Amino acid sequence: MFVHLHAHSNYSFLDGVPSPRALAERAAHLGMPALALTDHHGLTGAIEFYTTCRDVGVHPILGLEISVNHPWGLGNLILLAKNLEGWGNLCRLSSLLQTAPHRDPARGLPFEPIAQHATGLICLTGGPRGLLDTFIARQQNAHAHTWLRQLAETFPDHLYVELQSHRPADREHVNAVATLAGEHHLPLVATHNVHFLAPEQAPLQRLLASIRQNTPLKTLSPHHIAPETALFATAEELAPRFAAYPEALANTLEIAARLFFAQHDTRTPMFIALLWLIINISCAYWLVGPLGVGGLALASTVAFTVQSAVLLYLNHLRLDGLDWRDLATGAGRILLAAAGMGVVMWGIGRFLTAPLLFLPVAAAVGGLVYLLLHFLLGGREIPTLVALVRRHRRE
Structure with missing residues (x-):
């Protein structure tokens, strides 16, 4: 399954061809559970897009494509609103x-x-058209690394490295971008920069670009027009292009799942929290007698397990499937790191028998071992934590 997270409507003036309604209806026709609208610089089409998506049963994701005027060059970013505060910040940036x-x-x-x-x-x-891809294409590797670190510090745990593959010649560049993302332990996401719905609309898009640039079609730079394949592609059409990076396709659903503001649902989290509370209290009542304090811990564990299972099932239904392989990989990573921590703490307990000495030493060493193993197994939490600390210090 796949969700378009980089799409333009005719509110991207003289650039995008379809209306917000046409985009939403196309997503519904293809059975896509969500869709992002990311027009250039403005949010004028957001209301039409949002209401149409709700009418046709597609989760609307509100976004913006914004140009960054950096001392090293000019390039674009895609910003997606995660919640009401994010939507407010999109409005402020568009106004600026x-x-x-x-x-x-x-x-x-x-x-x-x-x-x-x-x-x-x-x-x-x-x-x-982003700065990262521009630096990589120009072989300005130092700039690329610095820019990616700056973005990671600004958007900790909210940054995805974008991959686009419109033609076979793009594969080498896509591999270079993915390699750099791996070096920074950042997730990939596949997009398609949608500008029209069908191939026959490509000439119209070129004509719009020619008017926008006040330039004859014959002399129009390729940089100012969308690729000929920038149509509303299906998941089946995109799968072969990202065969080497299936996680980039799967991450479109992960992002859609994180954008609860677009789902317009505040009741479900409340009911899930209430379910957790009822299970926790009930289990604690029955377990604290025979197990003592350990019964309280086991009750919380059971409640969290049920809560997680229900949330996974609901998101599986809402998003037409989850990437269970990626979830299993993450769970396996946690279990392996926890097992390593347990072995180390058991070894410490063999030598340090005094409780007052064992507890702080085992907790400190065991925690460090867990973090190290989790990082070595490919976990992204430590780089995210470092980025959060750096951002807090800067602010």
Whole structure:
């Protein structure tokens, strides 16, 4: 399964072809559970898009493609609202673009105001027109590493490295982008930069770009037009292009699951929390007698297990399936790291028998072993924690 997270409507003035309604109806026709609208610089089409998505049974994801005016160059980012605060920050950034002194949103914003309004947003690196891909294409590796670190610090645990593959010649570049993301322990996400619905609309998109640039079609730069394959592709059409990176396709669903604001559902979390409370109290009542304090711990464990299972099942239904392989991989990583920690703590207990000495030493050493093993097994939590600390210090 796949969700489009980088799509333009005709509110991307003289760039996108379809209306927000047409995009939403196309997603519903293909059975996609969610869809993001990421028009250039503005949110004018957001209301039409949101209401249509709700009408046709597609979860609307509200986003924005914004240009970053960096000292090293100009490039785009995709920002998606995770919650109400994120939506407010999208509105503020769009307003800053529209009211900039130069009156040209295409010239973008400096990165500083974007970083100041990063809360509640998920960031994608922008694809071929993003700064990251530009640096890689120019073999400016130092700039690419620095930019990726800056983004990771600004959007800790909310940054995805965007992959786009429109033609066979793109594979080498896609591999280079994916390699860099792996070095920084960042997740990949596949997008397609949708500008029209069907192949026959590609000439119309080129004509719109020619009008926008006030340039004849014959001399129009490829940089100013969408790729000929930038149509509303199906999951089946995109799967072969990302055969080497299936997790990039799966992560589109992960992102959709994280954007609860677009799902417009606050009751489900409340009922799930109530279920956890009832199970925890009931289990504690029956277990604390025979097991003492251990019964309280076991009751909490049972309640959290049931809560997690219910949440996974509900998201599986809402998002037309979850990546169970990725979930199993994450759970296996945690279990292996916990097993290693347990072995180390057991070994410490063999030598340190005094409780007052054993507890702090075993907790400290065991915790470090767990974090190290989790990191070596590919976990992303430690880099995310480091990024959060750095961001807190900077603020």
